[in-house]
Amino acid sequence: MIPRTLKIRGRTFKVKQVNARDLSEDTIGLIDIDHLTISVYKRLPHTRKVEIVLHEALHGMLDGYHAKSEEAIVSVLCEAIPEFARANPGFMSLIGKQS
Numbered sequence: 001m002i003p004r005t006l007k008i009r010g011r012t013f014k015v016k017q018v019n020a021r022d023l024s025e026d027t028i029g030l031i032d033i034d035h036l037t038i039s040v041y042k043r044l045p046h047t048r049k050v051e052i053v054l055h056e057a058l059h060g061m062l063d064g065y066h067a068k069s070e071e072a073i074v075s076v077l078c079e080a081i082p083e084f085a086r087a088n089p090g091f092m093s094l095i096g097k098q099s
C-alpha cells in the first residue's frame with residue numbers, strides 16, 4: 001500500500017495517485033515542493049510505484065542543497081537504498097530508532 005502522506009525532513013507531503021493527464025508527457029512521477037505533493041501515475045505496477053515515490057522523496061530530501069547532478073544522485077540512491085535495505089535488514093531495523 002502506497003502511503004497517503006510521507007514526512008520528508010520535517011514537512012508532510014501528500015502522496016497522490018493520479019491519471020496520466022495530471023502529469024506532463026513522459027512523466028510518471030513528480031514532486032511539487034511548493035505544494036507539498038508527490039504525484040505518481042496510478043496505473044503503474046505496485047513495485048514501480050514504490051520506486052517512483054522513493055525517487056520523488058529523494059528529490060524532496062535533496063531540496064535546498066542545489067546539488068549539481070541531483071537527477072544522477074537520486075537515480076543512484078533509488079537503486080542503492082532498496083538493495084542496501086534488502087542486504088542489511090538487521091541494520092535497517094536500527095535506523096530511526098531511539099537508543
Ligand SMILES: [Zn+2]
Binds near residue numbers: 055059071074
Ligand atoms: Zn528525478
